[in-house]
Each structure stands twice: as C-alpha cells, then as structure tokens.
Amino acid sequence: MPSTLPEGDPVPADGSLPAQASAGLSDRSLSFYLHVPFCATRCGYCDFNTYTAGELGSAASAQSWLDAALDEVDLAAKVLAATGEHRPVSTVFVGGGTPSLVGADALTRLLGAVRDRFGLIQGAEVSTEANPESTDPALLAALREAGYTRLSLGLQSVSARVLQVLDRTHTAGRALQVVGWARAAGFEHVNLDLIYGTPGESDDEFADSLAAAVHSGVDHVSAYSLIVEPGTRLARQVRSGLLPMPDEDVLADRYLLADAALTGAGLSWYEVSNWARDAAARCRHNLAYWTGGDWWGIGPGAHSHVGGVRWWNVKHPAAYAAALAASRSPGHARETLDDDARRLEEILLRLRLADGLEVALLTPQGLATAASSAADGLLDQDRLRDGRAVLTLRGRLLADGIALRLTE
Numbered sequence: 001m002p003s004t005l006p007e008g009d010p011v012p013a014d015g016s017l018p019a020q021a022s023a024g025l026s027d028r029s030l031s032f033y034l035h036v037p038f039c040a041t042r043c044g045y046c047d048f049n050t051y052t053a054g055e056l057g058s059a060a061s062a063q064s065w066l067d068a069a070l071d072e073v074d075l076a077a078k079v080l081a082a083t084g085e086h087r088p089v090s091t092v093f094v095g096g097g098t099p100s101l102v103g104a105d106a107l108t109r110l111l112g113a114v115r116d117r118f119g120l121i122q123g124a125e126v127s128t129e130a131n132p133e134s135t136d137p138a139l140l141a142a143l144r145e146a147g148y149t150r151l152s153l154g155l156q157s158v159s160a161r162v163l164q165v166l167d168r169t170h171t172a173g174r175a176l177q178v179v180g181w182a183r184a185a186g187f188e189h190v191n192l193d194l195i196y197g198t199p200g201e202s203d204d205e206f207a208d209s210l211a212a213a214v215h216s217g218v219d220h221v222s223a224y225s226l227i228v229e230p231g232t233r234l235a236r237q238v239r240s241g242l243l244p245m246p247d248e249d250v251l252a253d254r255y256l257l258a259d260a261a262l263t264g265a266g267l268s269w270y271e272v273s274n275w276a277r278d279a280a281a282r283c284r285h286n287l288a289y290w291t292g293g294d295w296w297g298i299g300p301g302a303h304s305h306v307g308g309v310r311w312w313n314v315k316h317p318a319a320y321a322a323a324l325a326a327s328r329s330p331g332h333a334r335e336t337l338d339d340d341a342r343r344l345e346e347i348l349l350r351l352r353l354a355d356g357l358e359v360a361l362l363t364p365q366g367l368a369t370a371a372s373s374a375a376d377g378l379l380d381q382d383r384l385r386d387g388r389a390v391l392t393l394r395g396r397l398l399a400d401g402i403a404l405r406l407t408e
C-alpha cells in the first residue's frame, strides 16, 4: 500500500487559495498533472499512489475516478478564476499508475476538460505515460487525435531477468515495438524510462538497455537508479537477504555508463536523470516543476503548487471521489512556503539542471561551499566565474548532497 501523506495546514472546503498564490501569476506558466491511480499489477519496487482492482474492490472504479477528476478540473477553474487571472495551460502530463489502462476515451475527456476550461497555449506539450503491455496502435492513434503530443514509456531494461526481478509484465520487444507505433501515429516526442542498479543486473545488461533505447530513435531518455522504497516488496526482499541492496559504487558506474552512451548518441543531459536530443525534446512539464512554475495536480494523492502554496490531495480513490461528490476540495493539507523556504527549494531543484543556478541565490556560506566544490571538481569552474553553479559529471553523482551543502 502507498505510504501515508504528510500533514500541513487545512485546505478550505472550497479549495480557495491564500492571497500569496495570486501574486505575480501572469509571470508564471500554468501546468496540469492528471493522476491515474490504477495498475493491472503492482511492481514490487514501486510505492506510487496506485491500486490494483483487487486492492480497490468495490470502493472505487475507473468511472468514479474519472467523474471526480473532471469535477476537480471544474474546481481548479473556479479557484484560479477567483485569483483574477486567466492563463492558458502550457503543459499537461498524465501520469500514474498506468494511464494506458483507462483507455483513450477517459484520457480524451480529461484533456478535453482542461482545454475547455482553460485553453491550451499554441504548441502546448501534452504528455502521457503508458505501459507497453496496455498500449496498442489504436490507443496511440486516438491519443494523437485527441491532442497528445508526447509519450513516455517504461522500457526499464531489455533483460528479461531484470524485468522479472522488477515484476514488470512486458517484454523489452513489446516496449520497443510501441516506440515504432508511437512514431507511426505521429507523436512528436517519445521518452523511454530506464532503471539501473536492479539486484543482479550486470554492466552488460545495462549497456544493452542503453543501446536499445538509443537504437529505438527516441528523442528523450530518463535513467533512474532503483530506489528501495520502505514498505515495498523489494524492501522486504532486501531486508530478508533474498536480494542484495543496490551498491552505491555500482550505481555511480552505471550513471557514468548512461551518460557516456546517451551523450555519444547525441542526447545531452539537461537534468541529472534526463537526456534529450535537443532543446525541443526536453520535457517542458518537468522543467516547469523544476523552475517554479504553477501546476495543479488532479487526482488522488496529486500534489499542486501555485505561487509558493503547495497542497496535496487525499490518497485513496474512494476518499477522493467522496470529497468531490460532496462538492468539497479533495485537498488533504497544504503549506505556504516563506521566501527562505522557496530559496532553498530553488537551490535544490535548479542545481540538478544543466543550466545550473544563479549564485545570487546563495548565502556567503553557500558561496564559499560553491568555490570549494569547484576546486574539488564538482562544479564547473568557468561557469562559476560567470555566476552560475553548474555540476560537472562527477558532481552529478553527488548532486543532492552538494545541493544540500549549498543551502547552508
């Protein structure tokens, strides 16, 4: 079962935002994240807020979730209209869970609701995640027709052994076939997710996965190290000694392998775990998260951020549907970041970007840390002289630790 939610200040029943959220709205982009909380089966390593049919029973259904999600789009329109500003939406991202499981009609209706209530900017990025086993050419054609522009697929690995340890139900061949179908359907941008460091994975298996991703011709690759999340089946297998914990040195070597293979194939890093063919192939939705954009997260457990006000929805699909059916905000709690908290968050997120962060954000102590990190080869000396803290390749291996020290 997904872990519990953090606490915070209460969210008013009408979902209205504090005055702070309205300041400077027109300077920020608006995005929507739409969360699909269903999976056919649960992968043992994953603690995302998603449920199998067996876990849900009769408590909630795809229909009750869709009705509630459409109601939440209406709520978002009301709440944001009250800020006095109308902004068309720059990016939409449908994630999960398994969006491909709910089918084209539901995904078309969700996007249609956002478009009707807010409008989309010219050239908006509209992404959906999809699992290879529940994606076929008819689904992809319908999604293109509906206005989706970008597909994000979980290849994870080409090794059948690794896919089995991860409990993935697709074959590598199927995932690569879906890439071909996506291109034939006219998707402008396609991403493949890879995982490295799965217990038992060899360097060669990861190299093969990278080669397959490159060879598929996608314009974006995300490569994540396997995180052993507390409470998952994987964590229990590691605790009981059935599987070894991913080794830090192995993870670092795999990251270097990923960067060499992807860079060699013409994809450049733009965030520590993300590589893209060119600027147009970068995921603008994720960039909005990382650069302080506003986004409204629709769906159970979804998080939102508007002008330094963050809130998160109740997690269970039944509680989520019940709140909206009673015309109440599904927000579980919220927090309002003060200037210092916003500065710290900006440092943590921006340091992970290839563009780095302006050193003006750092305190004198943070500046001294930046200088010593550059002397240690973790930050780029030339960029630092130009006023930006930008990670070197070695620095990327230690990104979060360096970012934390820069916040001092």
Ligand SMILES: C[S@@+](CC[C@H](N)C(=O)[O-])C[C@H]1O[C@@H](n2cnc3c(N)ncnc32)[C@H](O)[C@@H]1O
Residues within 6 Å of the ligand: 045, 046, 047, 048, 095, 096, 097, 098, 129, 130, 131, 153, 154, 156, 193, 194, 195, 224, 225, 226, 227, 228, 229
């Ligand atoms: C939560 S899934 C949602 C999309 C889709 N169901 C899928 O699995 O591709 C998004 C990505 O997060 C990755 N992920 C989930 N749990 C993870 C973990 N513990 N460590 C690393 N990556 C993880 C998945 O492998 C997947 O690529």
Ligand code: SF4
Residues within 6 Å of the ligand: 038, 039, 041, 042, 043, 046, 047, 048, 050, 096, 097, 098, 131
């Ligand atoms: S399919 Fe994706 S979201 Fe579902 S359990 Fe597996 S990793 Fe998590």
